[in-house]
Amino acid sequence: MFNLFKKNTTTDNNSGLEQTTSLKEKLSKSRQSLGNGLSSLLLGKKEISEELLEELETILISADIGIQTTDKVLESVRQNASRKTLKDSEGLYSFLKSELNKLLVEDTALDVGSEETFVILVVGVNGAGKTTTIGKMAKSFQNDGSSVMLAAGDTFRAAAVEQLKVWGDRNGIPVVSQSSGADSASVIYDAYESAKAKNIDILIADTAGRLHTQGNLMRELEKIKKVLKKINNNLPQETMLVIDGGSGQNAINQAKEFHKAINLTSLSVTKLDGTAKGGVIFAISDELNLPIRYIGVGEGLNDLRNFIPSEFTEALFD
Amino acid sequence: MFDNLTKRLSDSFKSLQGKSKLSEENVRDAIREVRRALLEADVAIDVIKVFLEQVQKEAIGLKVREGLNPSQEFIKLVESELTKVIGSTNESLQLNTQPPAVVMVAGLQGAGKTTSVAKLALYLKEREKKKVLMVSADVYRPAAIEQLRVLSEQVGVDFFASTINQSPERIVQEAKSYAQKQFYDVLLIDTAGRLHVDEQMMSEIKVLQRTAKPIETLFVVDSMTGQDAAHTAKSFADALPLTGVILTKTDGDARGGAALSVRHITGKPIKFLGVGEKVDELEPFHPDRIVSRLLGMGDVLSLVEEISRKVDHKKAQQSAKKMAKGQFDLSDMRDQLLQMEQMGGMESLMGKLPGMGQIPDSVKNQILGGAQTKQMVAIINSMTTKERTHIKLIKGSRKSRIANGSGTNVQAVNKLLKQFEKMQKQMKKMGGSKMKKMMAQMNQMQESGQSPAGMPDLSKITNGLSGNGGGNKFPF
Ligand SMILES: Nc1nc2c(ncn2[C@@H]2O[C@H](COP(=O)(O)OP(=O)(O)OP(=O)(O)O)[C@@H](O)[C@H]2O)c(=O)[nH]1
Ligand SMILES: Nc1nc2c(ncn2[C@@H]2O[C@H](COP(=O)(O)OP(=O)(O)OP(=O)(O)O)[C@@H](O)[C@H]2O)c(=O)[nH]1
Ligand SMILES: [Mg+2]
Ligand SMILES: [Mg+2]
Numbered sequence: 001m002f003n004l005f006k007k008n009t010t011t012d013n014n015s016g017l018e019q020t021t022s023l024k025e026k027l028s029k030s031r032q033s034l035g036n037g038l039s040s041l042l043l044g045k046k047e048i049s050e051e052l053l054e055e056l057e058t059i060l061i062s063a064d065i066g067i068q069t070t071d072k073v074l075e076s077v078r079q080n081a082s083r084k085t086l087k088d089s090e091g092l093y094s095f096l097k098s099e100l101n102k103l104l105v106e107d108t109a110l111d112v113g114s115e116e117t118f119v120i121l122v123v124g125v126n127g128a129g130k131t132t133t134i135g136k137m138a139k140s141f142q143n144d145g146s147s148v149m150l151a152a153g154d155t156f157r158a159a160a161v162e163q164l165k166v167w168g169d170r171n172g173i174p175v176v177s178q179s180s181g182a183d184s185a186s187v188i189y190d191a192y193e194s195a196k197a198k199n200i201d202i203l204i205a206d207t208a209g210r211l212h213t214q215g216n217l218m219r220e221l222e223k224i225k226k227v228l229k230k231i232n233n234n235l236p237q238e239t240m241l242v243i244d245g246g247s248g249q250n251a252i253n254q255a256k257e258f259h260k261a262i263n264l265t266s267l268s269v270t271k272l273d274g275t276a277k278g279g280v281i282f283a284i285s286d287e288l289n290l291p292i293r294y295i296g297v298g299e300g301l302n303d304l305r306n307f308i309p310s311e312f313t314e315a316l317f318d
Numbered sequence: 319m320f321d322n323l324t325k326r327l328s329d330s331f332k333s334l335q336g337k338s339k340l341s342e343e344n345v346r347d348a349i350r351e352v353r354r355a356l357l358e359a360d361v362a363i364d365v366i367k368v369f370l371e372q373v374q375k376e377a378i379g380l381k382v383r384e385g386l387n388p389s390q391e392f393i394k395l396v397e398s399e400l401t402k403v404i405g406s407t408n409e410s411l412q413l414n415t416q417p418p419a420v421v422m423v424a425g426l427q428g429a430g431k432t433t434s435v436a437k438l439a440l441y442l443k444e445r446e447k448k449k450v451l452m453v454s455a456d457v458y459r460p461a462a463i464e465q466l467r468v469l470s471e472q473v474g475v476d477f478f479a480s481t482i483n484q485s486p487e488r489i490v491q492e493a494k495s496y497a498q499k500q501f502y503d504v505l506l507i508d509t510a511g512r513l514h515v516d517e518q519m520m521s522e523i524k525v526l527q528r529t530a531k532p533i534e535t536l537f538v539v540d541s542m543t544g545q546d547a548a549h550t551a552k553s554f555a556d557a558l559p560l561t562g563v564i565l566t567k568t569d570g571d572a573r574g575g576a577a578l579s580v581r582h583i584t585g586k587p588i589k590f591l592g593v594g595e596k597v598d599e600l601e602p603f604h605p606d607r608i609v610s611r612l613l614g615m616g617d618v619l620s621l622v623e624e625i626s627r628k629v630d631h632k633k634a635q636q637s638a639k640k641m642a643k644g645q646f647d648l649s650d651m652r653d654q655l656l657q658m659e660q661m662g663g664m665e666s667l668m669g670k671l672p673g674m675g676q677i678p679d680s681v682k683n684q685i686l687g688g689a690q691t692k693q694m695v696a697i698i699n700s701m702t703t704k705e706r707t708h709i710k711l712i713k714g715s716r717k718s719r720i721a722n723g724s725g726t727n728v729q730a731v732n733k734l735l736k737q738f739e740k741m742q743k744q745m746k747k748m749g750g751s752k753m754k755k756m757m758a759q760m761n762q763m764q765e766s767g768q769s770p771a772g773m774p775d776l777s778k779i780t781n782g783l784s785g786n787g788g789g790n791k792f793p794f
Binding site: 064157 | 357426458459461466472514567572575576
């Protein structure tokens with residue numbers, strides 16, 4: 001027999017985003033493939049030879065770190081090796097970790113303030129995990145004692161509103177929606193008015209998935225932003241791009257284009273409970289200098305973790 | 319942003335000009351370039367390794383055919399090897415069985431399964447006139463069943479209602495027996511997204527497969543997937559008797575390395591491409607399109623085809639003969655210009671080249687050297703036949719006559735003459751032996767009626783026209 005509610009029963013743990021042990025556990029699959037490769041590679045004192053570098057390249061590429069960032073990291077290994085600051089494979093491990101860490105933004109915490117309604121606009125390509133991440137974030141804010149409201153800004157995809165409503169029900173929080181096909185900006189505007197009137201702490205707005213190459217859909221996002229800015233220039237306080245952890249280097253284009261259109265303030269990465277390693281965020285973070293807020297490690301209500309740079313890098317290599 | 323493999327290949331083959339065979343040593347750089355292109359496209363690194371070993375084996379000792387240069391010969395090899403792996407024809411659904419023919423989809427979360435089921439339903443209904451029923455066995459994702467129901471209305475296909483309180487196995491059983499009783503031709507089954515490492519969910523889908531006995535089990539994969547595509551594909555192929563692949567979200571700018579990885583690892587054909595969110599945005603798989611995308615070559619391949627279709631072979635041959643004899647004159651230049659215009663002008667040609675769409679118009683104009691074909695043709699038309707063959711005659715008063723006649727000015731005439739001289743110089747540089755080769759090529763072209771070999775002379779011409787010796791606008 002199968003447990004029908006398997007995915008729902010992963011929500012047995014109530015303490016939200018705090019358990020780092022669980023992160024390690026959840027990332028263990030990533031860790032195994034990347035880490036195993038690395039530890040066996042670095043076993044024993046070896047010279048930093050071209051062969052070693054080639055194997056290292058394979059490991060980095062396999063983690064979706066991308067060819068350009070991989071080149072950059074390897075180049076710095078090479079330079080340090082020739083300058084003798086890096087003598088053999090023993091020092092390589094910590095060197096790599098620190099090189100990769102340098103690419104990430106250190107301070108990742110999201111400060112939702114306490115004065116006015118804090119608006120988080122969530123965007124991303126199709127199927128990245130936006131709606132699910134919103135459901136999980138809502139729960140974690142609630143755990144922290146904030147009141148939350150959701151705006152069903154995806155008025156396009158079949159049953160997108162219903163999907164968000166299920167998440168609202170799970171959390172016992174209101175979802176503001178209009179009928180399918182409505183103007184996304186106006187749904188979010190209404191939701192903001194309603195959240196403000198009700199003194200809601202945090203409003204999270206869902207949007208339809210869209211490819212960054214679709215100009216008209218990107219303009220729709222610009223419009224959402226413009227409408228919010230008309231109310232108050234500091235809205236939305238957070239514009240978060242959700243990236244599928246399984247994506248390859250195309251995520252770099254995604255991030256650049258979304259950033260160009262609507263000025264992102266952060267990223268979150270989903271689906272890191274599989275074997276995908278999400279290495280592409282190093283390149284993105286390096287290029288756009290954006291903090292990564294959360295990582296998704298499952299489909300359940302509690303499968304969201306704070307992103308901690310050192311831990312993420314470590315978990316990749318452990 | 320776009321890396322033009324073709325350009326880089328020709329760079330790495332520069333030292334090879336004139337060599338007639340590929341050797342281990344001289345393909346090494348080129349192999350490295352291809353590797354890089356495939357890595358940029360997110361092809362799984364293990365797959366690249368196996369693939370390049372094959373390419374290397376085929377490349378060594380390969381003879382460079384008459385009319386091709388080593389880099390062209392090599393890229394042709396890469397293309398054909400890639401096509402071999404990726405499948406050279408498109409295979410459609412195989413539904414020959416006692417109805418209902420069951421089609422089931424499987425894949426990771428968010429890959430595009432539910433959308434693809436709706437697209438397939440529409441496709442089978444409209445193109446194959448099938449009576450289709452669809453059902454959702456996704457009892458996990460919030461509103462997954464509702465999503466498929468809404469889509470079923472959009473495509474006007476019957477929907478077998480299920481609820482989240484039923485087991486997926488029972489849903490599938492009931493849907494199949496209903497489809498049987500109601501004489502449906504096809505039953506489409508949507509399943510929940512699942513991770514390949516989720517043992518419980520993987521055994522669930524095995525049970526669904528055994529229960530429904532689908533004749534088609536399609537693995538749905540997001541074309542933006544990175545290196546992980548290989549692991550995922552392997553696990554799904556091990557768990558299920560897959561019959562094909564649907565590659566989704568190809569309407570973006572992902573280079574789609576996942577296509578090669580998945581194809582290589584499962585050995586199953588890619589049957590459809592998802593090319594948009596709407597229910598009619600499904601296309602049968604075109605291998606060639608994916609191949610050029612993997613290599614970062616934009617539409618180069620179709621461009622080559624188009625050019626060889628449109629080139630007036632006879633005129634081209636005449637020009638080549640004249641060039642060989644050092645008799646290329648302004649009338650020939652005019653013919654070349656007219657031919658180029660016939661092909662849609664430089665601009666439309668350039669639009670098809672990788673990365674060109676990204677280039678601002680100001681830069682494009684610079685590359686084109688402001689070469690306005692119509693104006694240039696008008697200038698040549700205003701010359702006497704003698705002037706066209708004896709360019710030295712064109713001095714002061716003749717120049718202003720030609721300028722007046724063509725509605726241009728003396729500067730424009732001067733510019734054209736300069737460009738012509740540049741071209742002539744270039745032709746001399748190309749030398750006699752090369753010219754003979756080109757003529758042989760022209761003959762060949764005439765016999766076969768079509769061949770991409772029309773390119774080399776045109777590219778020389780445009781080099782001359784561009785005025786800055788850019789030289790890489792036509793990679794072949
Ligand atoms: N395993 C796993 N699955 C996830 C995670 N986050 C989201 N998903 C699943 O991914 C699928 C897509 O998630 P959605 O939240 O609907 O994605 P979306 O970006 O809102 O999609 P669109 O609105 O259609 O563009 C669903 O099946 C989710 O359950 C995660 O961290 N791990
Ligand atoms: N641009 C584009 N979007 C697509 C394509 N195919 C699917 N999508 C979108 O991708 C997102 C996910 O599609 P779904 O069909 O819900 O994916 P799924 O595999 O059923 O997801 P789960 O059931 O959660 O595992 C939706 O926003 C779809 O509209 C495509 O070919 N192009
Ligand atoms: Mg959504
Ligand atoms: Mg689905």
